[in-house]
Amino acid sequence: MVFKWKIVYIATFVNLITLCVFGQDQKLADSLVKVYREEKLTDSTKLELLWNLSFNEVSDLDLSLKYSEELIRLSQQNGDNIYLYRGYLLRGNNKKLLGDLDGALNDYYSAADVATKGGYAARLGTTYSAIASVYRATNNHSNTMLYYYKAIAVLKQGDNTLSLATTLLNAGEALRKHKEYDSALLYFKESATLFEKANSLTGKAYNLGNVGMVYASLGKNELAERNLNEAIQLLEGLKDYYPICSYFISMADIYLEKGDLTIALNYAGRSLKLAQQHGLKEQASEASLKLSQLHEQAGNTEQSLKYYKDHIAYRDNVNNLEVVQKIADQRTQFEVSLKEKEIDLLQQEKIIHRVYILVAFILLLLAVVVLLYFRQRFIHTRLMADHQRKLNDERIENLLKEQEVRAMQSLVVGREEERKRIAHDLHNHLGSLLATIKVNLNGIPERNMPNFKTIASLVDQACSDVRGMSHSLNMGISEDFGLIPALKDLVAHLGQSGDLEVEFNASVAECQLDSVSEIAIYRIVQELVSNVLKHAHATKLSILLTCFAEDNLVNILVHDNGKGFDLPENGEPSIDGMGLHSIRQMVKQQQGEINFDSNPASGTTVNIDLPISNSVSLL
Numbered sequence: 321m322v323f324k325w326k327i328v329y330i331a332t333f334v335n336l337i338t339l340c341v342f343g344q345d346q347k348l349a350d351s352l353v354k355v356y357r358e359e360k361l362t363d364s365t366k367l368e369l370l371w372n373l374s375f376n377e378v379s380d381l382d383l384s385l386k387y388s389e390e391l392i393r394l395s396q397q398n399g400d401n402i403y404l405y406r407g408y409l410l411r412g413n414n415k416k417l418l419g420d421l422d423g424a425l426n427d428y429y430s431a432a433d434v435a436t437k438g439g440y441a442a443r444l445g446t447t448y449s450a451i452a453s454v455y456r457a458t459n460n461h462s463n464t465m466l467y468y469y470k471a472i473a474v475l476k477q478g479d480n481t482l483s484l485a486t487t488l489l490n491a492g493e494a495l496r497k498h499k500e501y502d503s504a505l506l507y508f509k510e511s512a513t514l515f516e517k518a519n520s521l522t523g524k525a526y527n528l529g530n531v532g533m534v535y536a537s538l539g540k541n542e543l544a545e546r547n548l549n550e551a552i553q554l555l556e557g558l559k560d561y562y563p564i565c566s567y568f569i570s571m572a573d574i575y576l577e578k579g580d581l582t583i584a585l586n587y588a589g590r591s592l593k594l595a596q597q598h599g600l601k602e603q604a605s606e607a608s609l610k611l612s613q614l615h616e617q618a619g620n621t622e623q624s625l626k627y628y629k630d631h632i633a634y635r636d637n638v639n640n641l642e643v644v645q646k647i648a649d650q651r652t653q654f655e656v657s658l659k660e661k662e663i664d665l666l667q668q669e670k671i672i673h674r675v676y677i678l679v680a681f682i683l684l685l686l687a688v689v690v691l692l693y694f695r696q697r698f699i700h701t702r703l704m705a706d707h708q709r710k711l712n713d714e715r716i717e718n719l720l721k722e723q724e725v726r727a728m729q730s731l732v733v734g735r736e737e738e739r740k741r742i743a744h745d746l747h748n749h750l751g752s753l754l755a756t757i758k759v760n761l762n763g764i765p766e767r768n769m770p771n772f773k774t775i776a777s778l779v780d781q782a783c784s785d786v787r788g789m790s791h792s793l794n795m796g797i798s799e800d801f802g803l804i805p806a807l808k809d810l811v812a813h814l815g816q817s818g819d820l821e822v823e824f825n826a827s828v829a830e831c832q833l834d835s836v837s838e839i840a841i842y843r844i845v846q847e848l849v850s851n852v853l854k855h856a857h858a859t860k861l862s863i864l865l866t867c868f869a870e871d872n873l874v875n876i877l878v879h880d881n882g883k884g885f886d887l888p889e890n891g892e893p894s895i896d897g898m899g900l901h902s903i904r905q906m907v908k909q910q911q912g913e914i915n916f917d918s919n920p921a922s923g924t925t926v927n928i929d930l931p932i933s934n935s936v937s938l939l
Contacts, residue, residue, distance in 0.1 A: 352376070367394055367403040374410040385414040405434040405443055412450060416457075425454045442483065445474035449487040456494050464494050485514030485523055493530050501534050508534070525554035529567050536574050544571075565591045565603040572610055576617075585614050605634035754783045803838040804828070804865075807845060811863070814849065823862045831867035831874070831932060840910055841865070841874060841930065847903050848878045848926055856882025856924060867932075876928040884918040 355361075356369045374387035392407035412427030428451045435444040448471035455463040468491035475484040492507030508531045515523035532547030548571065552564050568591030575584040592607035594600075608631035615624035757779055769775070804826050811824045833841070845863060852858055858880035866875045903926075907914045910930045918924035 363394065363398050364400075367391065367398070367400060370394065371403060371406050371410070374407075374414075381414055381417055385411060385418070388414055401434055401438045402440075405431050405438070405440065405447075408434065409447065409450065416454060421454050421457055425451065428454065441474055442478045442480050445471045445478070445480075445487065446483055447471075448474065449483075449490060452494070453490060456490075456497070461494065461498050465491065468494060481514050481518045482520060482523070485511045485518060485520070488514065489523065489527055489530065496530065496534050496537070499537070501538055504534055505531065521554055522558060522560070525551045525558065525560075526563070527551075528554070529563070533567075533570060533574060536571060539578075561594060561598045561600060562603065565595050565600060565607065568594070569603075569606060569610055572614070576614065581614060581618055585611065585618070588614055601634050605631050608634060750786050754779060754786060803833060803842060806838075806842055807863070807865070810842075810846060810849065814853075814861070820853070820858065821860045823860070825863070826865040828865060828867040828874070830869040833867075833874070833932065837874070837910075837930075837932065840906060841876065844876060844903060844906050844928065844930075845878070847906070848876075851900065851903075852878070852880045852882065852924075856880045856884075858882030858923065872932045874930045874932060876930065877925070879923065879925045881923040884920045884922065884924045886919065 352369055352373050356366070356373060361369070370387050370391040374384050374391060377384035377387060388407050388411035391403060392411065395401075395404035395407050408427045408431035412424040412431065415421075415427060416424035428447055432444060432447040432451065434440075435447055448467045452464050452467035452471065455467065468487065471487045472484065472491065475487055478484075488507050488511035492504045492511065495501075495504035495507065508527055512524065512527045512531075515527055528547045529551035532544045532551060534544075535541075535547060536544035548567060551567065555561070555564050568587045572584040572587040572591070575581075575587065588607055588610040592604060592611060595604035595607055608627045612624045612627035612631060615621075615627060764772070807824060807826065811822045814820055814822045845865075849861070849863075852861055860881045862877075862879045864875075864877040864879075866877070867873075868875065904914065907928055907930070912928055912930040915927045916924070917927070
């Protein structure tokens, strides 16, 4: 209802916040009209007069609206942003009071744009507060509080105490209406301090009244009555009776929601009495309507009917009783003289009207269906395109991986062939050469060569070293036996010295590894064992090889009880000789992962996960 919005405006001080001037003066507006009608006025004088006329014209809102529209037109013509801002704000106020909330909101947004472009911070804060008041009238609480917060933030940066106090009061009232009573009281407390600082009796009165309504909602009736009575006394001194009537109606609504019908009737009766005393016909109309509703709920049918007639009488008085009565008489005569044919015609018109509505509804429904169809088709096409792009990306990625695997396999095979070739050259060429040297050396008498024994010993050592290097390079996976026999052979050689106890276990029966994978696994284990022999000073060594067919994964676990080493926080050993570097490179080539766990107390554990190539088949 429009009147309910007006109560909100009164209770929250909205009419006063927009320009932060307390006390509009109708007499001033009447006197300024004569000045404005003079012909010889400059544009700047006209702008000032229009602003004052629109603000102070309170008895005729339509006239005030015309003044504000003329102010906007003349401001745009002269490029004056200050008066343009004021024009939009005043027109928004008038539209809001006339019930045109959409129009008011548009004008407030226009005022905000002008204030933003002109850098008018204080005016921008005032406009945000006005926008919040419109959203509050439409029960949009989230937008209401959003714009109140923005207004408070802007106004706190300036020195307009009265604007800030009024905005805080309005924000607190919005929170009260939303039943956030604790937050509302905090805002009211802050606004009361600022009103006191600004020495504003009007602001103090509104603040007291709103705090009283919070106390009433909380069931603190004594505090509520005390605050409301003090507010009413101040407003009576200021001769501002409109808000007093509105406070009483609001209190009646509050107690009606609480279920206390007696107190609600009392407040509504006081509102009616005060409105009658001061000739406030609109307030008397609304108070009578409220009493009619309350008596109807109380079961007092006669009283409810009486107050409803009073409500109609006051309303008709406000809306020009003669015009209303004339329209009513004409309607009665028309209804009495209406013929059967005219009734049929009216029915036909209604049917045609319904057909039009039905056709319009069907067309709208078809439009929605078509829109949804094309929207769904667009979404489907986009999803198909995305899916095809993903498939292409996956194909490219798979091709790159396959090329990488082939390159890695070629590298491993090439390395192995190179090792065999070097071992063959060492054994056949250099070994044969050293054997020939030794035969020729044995043919020379010892007496002819003082260091004969030393040379012979060195040649024997060279022959032994060449055989060892050849065996080491050529040692590995034979084509006839495979990975497990090769590892067992490696373990057997390790155990021959008697200084190192070696334990080997393998569980790879579920997997069939290709030659490239077997060579890579063997070389990694061989390098790990070599590191243990060179650095760990261990007495026990454990090698565990496990294949996880479901995960396409081979796990290599090598543990020794040697001296170990300290690991940094990232888990990587700080020492990085050729052995560890070589291991890392081999694991990286196989796209695997390597983890170290080492300390001087328990030794070192190396855990490696190697993915099985896609070309490998499971048994």
